Amino acid sequence: MKILVCIKQVPDMESKFKVDAGGTWYAKTDLAWRMNEYDEYAVEQAVQLKEQEKDGDLTVLCIGSEKVKETMKKALAMGCDRGAHITDEEVSGKEPYQIAGIIAEYAKDKNFDLIFTGMQSQDRGSAQVGILVAEMLGIPGITTVVRFAFKDGVVDVKRELEGGIKACVSVNAPAVITCQLGLNTPRYPTLPNIMKAKKKELLSTPVQELLKVEARQETAKMYFPEKKGGGLVLEGDAAALADQLIKILKEKTAVLS
Amino acid sequence: MKILLIAESREGKLLGSCYELMAFAEKMAAETAMVLVGSDSALPRFAGKLYLADATAVGEYNPDAHKQLILDVVAKEQADMVVFSHSSYGWDLAPRIAFAMKAAQISEVVDVVDGTMVVPVCNAKLRRDVTVKTAKTVVTLQAGAFGLAEEPTAAPTVEPIRVEAGGKVRFTGYEQAEIGGVDLGKAKIIVSAGRGIGKPENVAMIAALAKALGGEYGASRPVVDSEWVEHNRQVGTTGQTVAPKLYIACGISGAIQHLAGMKKSEFIVAVNTDKDAPIGDVADVLVVADLKQFVPLLTEKIQAL
Numbered sequence: 001m002k003i004l005v006c007i008k009q010v011p012d013m014e015s016k017f018k019v020d021a022g023g024t025w026y027a028k029t030d031l032a033w034r035m036n037e038y039d040e041y042a043v044e045q046a047v048q049l050k051e052q053e054k055d056g057d058l059t060v061l062c063i064g065s066e067k068v069k070e071t072m073k074k075a076l077a078m079g080c081d082r083g084a085h086i087t088d089e090e091v092s093g094k095e096p097y098q099i100a101g102i103i104a105e106y107a108k109d110k111n112f113d114l115i116f117t118g119m120q121s122q123d124r125g126s127a128q129v130g131i132l133v134a135e136m137l138g139i140p141g142i143t144t145v146v147r148f149a150f151k152d153g154v155v156d157v158k159r160e161l162e163g164g165i166k167a168c169v170s171v172n173a174p175a176v177i178t179c180q181l182g183l184n185t186p187r188y189p190t191l192p193n194i195m196k197a198k199k200k201e202l203l204s205t206p207v208q209e210l211l212k213v214e215a216r217q218e219t220a221k222m223y224f225p226e227k228k229g230g231g232l233v234l235e236g237d238a239a240a241l242a243d244q245l246i247k248i249l250k251e252k253t254a255v256l257s
Numbered sequence: 258m259k260i261l262l263i264a265e266s267r268e269g270k271l272l273g274s275c276y277e278l279m280a281f282a283e284k285m286a287a288e289t290a291m292v293l294v295g296s297d298s299a300l301p302r303f304a305g306k307l308y309l310a311d312a313t314a315v316g317e318y319n320p321d322a323h324k325q326l327i328l329d330v331v332a333k334e335q336a337d338m339v340v341f342s343h344s345s346y347g348w349d350l351a352p353r354i355a356f357a358m359k360a361a362q363i364s365e366v367v368d369v370v371d372g373t374m375v376v377p378v379c380n381a382k383l384r385r386d387v388t389v390k391t392a393k394t395v396v397t398l399q400a401g402a403f404g405l406a407e408e409p410t411a412a413p414t415v416e417p418i419r420v421e422a423g424g425k426v427r428f429t430g431y432e433q434a435e436i437g438g439v440d441l442g443k444a445k446i447i448v449s450a451g452r453g454i455g456k457p458e459n460v461a462m463i464a465a466l467a468k469a470l471g472g473e474y475g476a477s478r479p480v481v482d483s484e485w486v487e488h489n490r491q492v493g494t495t496g497q498t499v500a501p502k503l504y505i506a507c508g509i510s511g512a513i514q515h516l517a518g519m520k521k522s523e524f525i526v527a528v529n530t531d532k533d534a535p536i537g538d539v540a541d542v543l544v545v546a547d548l549k550q551f552v553p554l555l556t557e558k559i560q561a562l
């Protein structure tokens with residue numbers, strides 16, 4: 001069984017962001033980078049499936065500069081067998097249709113039985129790539145999956161809807177599954193597995209070989225939203241802050257009286 | 258310009274988000290038509306043409322069939338733009354429609370300024386203006402971003418549509434969220450724990466503050482996903498929607514899906530080490546502090562009152 005999991009490297013969302021000189025993206029300096037949170041669930045599910053299916057073979061794909069290999073190594077240490085790195089210095093400027101186009105072009109002749117992606121990325125948050133890949137490959141795609149099971153070529157999943165209701169859905173492989181938070185408990189790579197991962201295949205392919213589609217949209221401008229609320233910001237010593245807050249709660253709410 | 262609005266129905270009920278689609282269309286000053294896979298006993302009020310497919314025949318979740326229904330109407334109406342809510346239904350269908358229409362898709366639009374779509378980036382810390390290069394566009398709207406001043410009163414002109422119910426994806430039914438346990442909706446004071454609490458042992462300090470205030474404790478999703486707190490205490494789009502007199506968010510960044518569940522609270526306090534955390538946008542008071550120090554101190558002082 002052949003499995004593909006697609007991951008993205010994103011900045012830590014607690015970072016202090018700045019807009020870059022071009023004014024259309026955030027500056028990439030002074031940021032801590034990590035695996036997109038949703039993709040951690042995708043990698044874990046793909047690894048679990050590979051472990052379940054004895055003949056499982058799992059490729060992790062990531063598009064980006066040399067730097068994304070760090071994140072790919074984490075996926076390899078979690079249990080992916082090999083890495084397909086698509087070298088692209090300009091990945092942040094690519095819109096979801098192009099990203100999906102690159103992935104579909106990579107996957108088209110490889111007969112993957114299942115393709116996992118995160119349901120969205122934490123930075124762009126477009127939630128498009130997984131389904132676009134499915135459409136491009138002409139196979140079914142299911143989004144927002146919080147439960148996954150696979151048996152005899154049939155995928156049984158639960159999609160999470162608003163309010164915590166789930167839709168129970170099944171589909172025959174091949175298919176694309178986009179993973180939602182809470183799908184599983186992503187494992188921490190162990191030291192021996194981190195060492196083993198260093199020896200795994202990690203091949204780079206220039207993006208030009210796989211990018212066959214044109215951008216359908218672009219970012220005209222990136223900026224900080226105007227601060228809406230005139231909310232009070234309190235800073236300083238913790239004890240003093242507690243006294244200040246109690247005073248405010250007494251004045252502004254009835255909860256302490 | 259002609260905009261096709263895609264309304265949603267869930268378990269036989271029309272979702273109110275269809276009025277947000279109408280508000281968006283009003284802002285775009287465009288002609289509209291609407292599609293609904295639902296029931297003729299739960300119709301939106303809408304001054305226009307509603308293409309209605311019967312959900313009991315097609316299935317409420319059937320991406321292949323819904324896609325075909327929508328594409329048929331797109332062709333018939335010569336629509337330039339198709340608009341969904343950015344919901345579990347919308348983000349699942351929109352890319353399929355965009356792909357078939359050779360259209361750009363703009364996800365989670367929060368505003369339209371002089372015709373330019375604005376979307377959030379990085380947990381709403383940043384925004385971007387998007388321009389499209391295609392003739393047609395598919396758009397999904399952030400929940401709650403658009404609202405009508407007044408809901409329409411007119412009844413739509415209904416035109417039934419149908420399609421073969423088949424498709425590759427088999428929908429076998431809904432599983433309800435677990436019920437029972439605490440009812441956060443009744444609590445007048447809620448103190449919520451976010452990922453910033455760091456470890457499960459720290460749930461206790463959040464619960465202690467809630468108790469000192471005579472309230473209940475809640476949590477953001479990662480805390481529930483990690484099984485540190487049970488699901489019926491989760492606040493947000495996939496948990497509970499609450500509006501207590503006081504909501505204290507501890508170590509919660511303020512993702513839109515969390516805000517949707519608590520922003521109507523009467524008074525909001527956020528405790529966060531990150532001064533720029535988006536929770537600050539809805540908080541009446543943002544306390545910039547390490548919750549592990551601040552929360553126990555606050556609890557002590559409140560107990561001493």
Ligand SMILES: Cc1cc2nc3c(=O)[nH]c(=O)nc-3n(C[C@H](O)[C@H](O)[C@H](O)COP(=O)(O)OP(=O)(O)OC[C@H]3O[C@@H](n4cnc5c(N)ncnc54)[C@H](O)[C@@H]3O)c2cc1C
Nearest residue numbers: 451452453477478493494495508509510512514530531548
């Ligand atoms: C379809 C969908 C549905 C979702 N539904 C929900 C939902 O119902 N409810 C929900 O909550 N989320 C939901 N989410 C997830 C949501 O997008 C966020 O990922 C989540 O709300 C983040 O939780 P958080 O704020 O606790 O964690 P983070 O975003 O990781 O934020 C942690 C915060 O803690 C702060 N912090 C860290 N250490 C400390 C410290 N020592 N003291 C004080 N502050 C500290 C950090 O500065 C940061 O702001 C949903 C997502 C999707 C895609």
